[in-house]
Amino acid sequence: MSIFTYICNMDIVEISKVLSNKTRVNILKWLKNPEVNFPPHQDIDHFDDGVCVGYIQDKTELSQSTISTYLNSMQNADLVIPTRHGKWTYYKRNEKVIKAYVDSLKKDL
Amino acid sequence: MSIFTYICNMDIVEISKVLSNKTRVNILKWLKNPEVNFPPHQDIDHFDDGVCVGYIQDKTELSQSTISTYLNSMQNADLVIPTRHGKWTYYKRNEKVIKAYVDSLKKDL
DNA sequence: TAGACATATCTAAAAATATAGATATGTTTT
DNA sequence: AAAACATATCTATATTTTTAGATATGTCTA
Numbered sequence: 001m002s003i004f005t006y007i008c009n010m011d012i013v014e015i016s017k018v019l020s021n022k023t024r025v026n027i028l029k030w031l032k033n034p035e036v037n038f039p040p041h042q043d044i045d046h047f048d049d050g051v052c053v054g055y056i057q058d059k060t061e062l063s064q065s066t067i068s069t070y071l072n073s074m075q076n077a078d079l080v081i082p083t084r085h086g087k088w089t090y091y092k093r094n095e096k097v098i099k100a101y102v103d104s105l106k107k108d109l
Numbered sequence: 110m111s112i113f114t115y116i117c118n119m120d121i122v123e124i125s126k127v128l129s130n131k132t133r134v135n136i137l138k139w140l141k142n143p144e145v146n147f148p149p150h151q152d153i154d155h156f157d158d159g160v161c162v163g164y165i166q167d168k169t170e171l172s173q174s175t176i177s178t179y180l181n182s183m184q185n186a187d188l189v190i191p192t193r194h195g196k197w198t199y200y201k202r203n204e205k206v207i208k209a210y211v212d213s214l215k216k217d218l
Numbered sequence: 219t220a221g222a223c224a225t226a227t228c229t230a231a232a233a234a235t236a237t238a239g240a241t242a243t244g245t246t247t248t
Numbered sequence: 249a250a251a252a253c254a255t256a257t258c259t260a261t262a263t264t265t266t267t268a269g270a271t272a273t274g275t276c277t278a
Contacts, residue, residue: 016128019218021266025121028218053225063268068226087224087275102215109128109137109207130236162255172238177256179236196245196254220278227272234265242257248250 010104011077018077023060024070028079030059031093041088049083050092114205116213120186124210127186132169133179137188139168140202150197158192159201 018024030037034047038055041047057067071091074080078097083090116124127133139146143156147164150156166176180200183189187206192199 012134013129013131016125016134017265019125020122020129022118022122025118025125025218032218064225065227065269066267069267072226084225084274089225098218102211102218105211105214109134109211126235173255174239174257175237178238181256193244193255196252198255222277223275225273225275228270230267230269232266232268234263236263237261239260240258243255245253245255247252 010101012101012105012109015077015079015101018074018079021070023062024074026059027056027070027074028093028098030056031080031091043088044085047092049085049090050080052088052090054088056091114209116206116209121210121213121218123186124188124206127183127188130179132171133183135168136165136179136183137202137207139165140189140200152197153194156201158194158199159189161197161199163197165200 031050034051037059038047038051041052041055053064053067053071056071057064060067062070071080071082075082075091079094079101080091081094083092128137140159143160146168147156147160150161150164162173162176162180165180166173169176171179180189180191184191184200187203188210189200190203192201
């Protein structure tokens, strides 16, 4: 998918729904600086694929299933990218889409 | 009054809630170019204070009370500014806040 | 291969949002 | 002052979203 497509078909409503929740906004912000906001992982010494679900949950007061649901909705909106590493699923920001979304707001809103 | 408009985390969530609805997003977009999207008003020959509620409603399939509720929620989020002219209430975009919201997303999200 | 572990999905109940009809308020017109 | 008009507010119902417990799935480890 081209960057052009991203900007043109950007679904403002669906992404805004994700951003309508304090915790989901926080998750995106936390993932911007994983090394500052999360402890190191056991198996991997970098955050190239993001952060595991458990660590994200630990920063909140919410249940495992709620956080998993949040991350799923963020993934459906293309805002994050999941990667499986053994038992864990790591989530990282989809910078292209996040940037395209903000650019599309700047232009069209 | 300061030349800066600050958008905090809470504002992002509240503004995003407004943008979680297709019609409300459309209203903001329509108000960007009133002369293109609306007929001229009877009493006033400019759109300096925006567009009256009836004209906005006419562009939708929704009831008067729903549109009024929408505009109220947009006003609560500081996205639009109402001005009374006789029987009519005109709504215009609050460009400062809209820009501050997008800039805040660009910077912090 | 059984158990432990991390995450995802299902389900149901609670909370929030959407929506429009009825009515109230404020303004103008007759 | 009454009627007409534009919009706001109230109220109730329908719909959507939130949330967590229970359970399922996939992976690792003993």
